[in-house]
Amino acid sequence: YISKEIINEAYLFNPRNAYQNYGAAANRSDRTIHTYMGTLLPNCGNVNYSTSGALSPLINDPYLRTIGIGxxxxxxxxxxYVAWHGTQHNPSRPRGENGLPxxxxxxxxxIGDLKQMSTQFIRAAVMEGYGVSMFVGVGIPIPILDEEMVRYAAVCNRDIYTNIYDYSVPSRSRPVLAKVSYETLQSGTVVLEGRKVPTAPLSSMKTARAIASTLKQWIADGQFLLSEPVAPLPTTASPQNLEIVGGA
Known part of the structure; x- marks a missing residue:
């Protein structure tokens, strides 16, 4: 067997991480469906959501003032380190008055040294009926540069909203079933189409708190130095859709 202990280098380069908010998922069809958002029960039997709400790094710096390349x-x-903007990077999404999409x-x-990583914070995942994935723990320190950054970093789950989408519909035309706060999602139920529906996170709040606590301690102990970005990330980019063109 090959293990990370017997090879010279092992780097993790992950091209899409730490999404700045993400839509929650439900299923209005009459059959169970298996997705990258987990198993979705028929007739809006459950709602799955990602992102750790107020602990999510890009929620605390909505316009990427302190987060960039390097x-x-x-x-x-x-x-x-932040190597680049991620795939499907789309900061041009509609936002609320608090700047959050x-x-x-x-x-x-x-990018990071895989040999130094811990299975406490990076693990394989299997989405039943869909495929394999990976849980990756990410923490980013947010320097408080001024009063504006104080307001951003003080955001609460009751002020962070996301859409619930119907995943039984193809991705480009999924209807929005509701707009809810993370406070509501994390309460364990939401009201959807007039009835209470259970919710479940794909992100672990316990692990998110452990990451924040560990990073705070590293900084306090001088083991982790804050770094200014060497270049900013795009703040107006939006991805293009790839059209499937038939041919012989």
Whole structure:
């Protein structure tokens, strides 16, 4: 067997991480469906959501003032870096008055030393009936530069909203079933189409708190130095859709 202990280098380069908000998922069809958002029960039997709400890094810096290329971060239990903007990076999404988008907006491409990572913060995942994935723990320190950054970093779950989408419909035309706060999602139920529906997170709040606590301690102990980005990330980019063209 090959293990990370017997090879010279092992790097993790992950091209899409730490989405700035993400839509929640439900299923209005009459059959169970298996998605990257987990198993969705028929007739809106459950709602699954991602993102750790107020602990999510890009929620605390909605316009990427302190996060850019070269920013030092917590990645999988060790130190890593922001390498580039992530795939499907779309900071041009509609936003609320607090600057936060209502659906997936910015994302990050990250790199770090896989040999130094811990299975406490990076793990394989299997989405039943869909495929394999990976849980990656990410933490980013947000320097408080001025009063504006204080307001952004003080955001609460009751002020962060996301859309619930019907995943039984193809991705480009999924209807929005409701707009809800993370406070409501994290309460365990939402009201959808007139009835209470259970919710479940794909992101672990316990692990998110552990990451924040660990990163805070590293900084306090002088083991982790804040770094200014060497270049900003795009703040107006939006991805293009690839059209499937038939041919012989």
């Amino acid at each position: 920013t030092r971060i917590f990645l999988g239990g060790t130190q890593g 209502f659906q997936n907006a910015a994302s990050l491409a990250l």
